[in-house]
Amino acid sequence: MGPLPRTVELFYDVLSPYSWLGFEILCRYQNIWNINLQLRPSLITGIMKDSGNKPPGLLPRKGQYMANDLKLLRHHLQIPIHFPKDFLSVMLEKGSLSAMRFLTALNLEHPEMLEKASRELWMRVWSRAAEKAGMSAEQAQGLLEKMSTPKVKNQLKETTEAACRYGAFGLPITVAHVDGQTHMLFGSDRMELLAHLLGEKWMGPVPPAVNARL
Numbered sequence: 001m002g003p004l005p006r007t008v009e010l011f012y013d014v015l016s017p018y019s020w021l022g023f024e025i026l027c028r029y030q031n032i033w034n035i036n037l038q039l040r041p042s043l044i045t046g047i048m049k050d051s052g053n054k055p056p057g058l059l060p061r062k063g064q065y066m067a068n069d070l071k072l073l074r075h076h077l078q079i080p081i082h083f084p085k086d087f088l089s090v091m092l093e094k095g096s097l098s099a100m101r102f103l104t105a106l107n108l109e110h111p112e113m114l115e116k117a118s119r120e121l122w123m124r125v126w127s128r129a130a131e132k133a134g135m136s137a138e139q140a141q142g143l144l145e146k147m148s149t150p151k152v153k154n155q156l157k158e159t160t161e162a163a164c165r166y167g168a169f170g171l172p173i174t175v176a177h178v179d180g181q182t183h184m185l186f187g188s189d190r191m192e193l194l195a196h197l198l199g200e201k202w203m204g205p206v207p208p209a210v211n212a213r214l
Contacts, residue, residue: 002034003034005034006035006198008036010038010173011166012039012040012042012171012172013171014099015045015095016044016172017066017070017122018171019044020079022187023122028207029191029200032207033195033198042156043096043100044096045097046157047163048170050164051164052169070083078205080123081122101153105143105152166182166184168184173186174191176194183197191205
């Protein structure tokens, strides 16, 4: 009998493009490394407010850097990410509260669909997210009705507060529980360090087994 899987938590928000990058890399490795990957939908605006941080899109130089950075990472990581033209509108006006409540409700009711639905929301196919995740119209309607319930609101609030307790000042954060110690890593570019902490082999952002399927 081999060692028990190490628990790795990914706190993310679909408003965060780097959350998507970290999400995809960890999903690629979840069946390669000996880990128990736990997806934790969170609210980035709550974390920003709690930490006193500001979104990079509000600072022109950071916004321009992020746009160029994502263009390069799209090819390097083989993830179809595009910087939206209306990013400030999406970030400041639309936000992600409804999306993250939807994913929180989904995680409570149908956790096996969380990975697919999260991916669809990142791909900005909001109207097709439920269908693409493989749920029925009845299931989707049930989740939409539950989005505003105290249970879902409280769960999203508790998850966001948990991320803050780990020291989050933005998203994504990956929390690895290894040998009684907790390590919080910020960003999508800390996966090689995560592998080191887990005692696992890092084979790049697109490991061979995954690359063969792409």
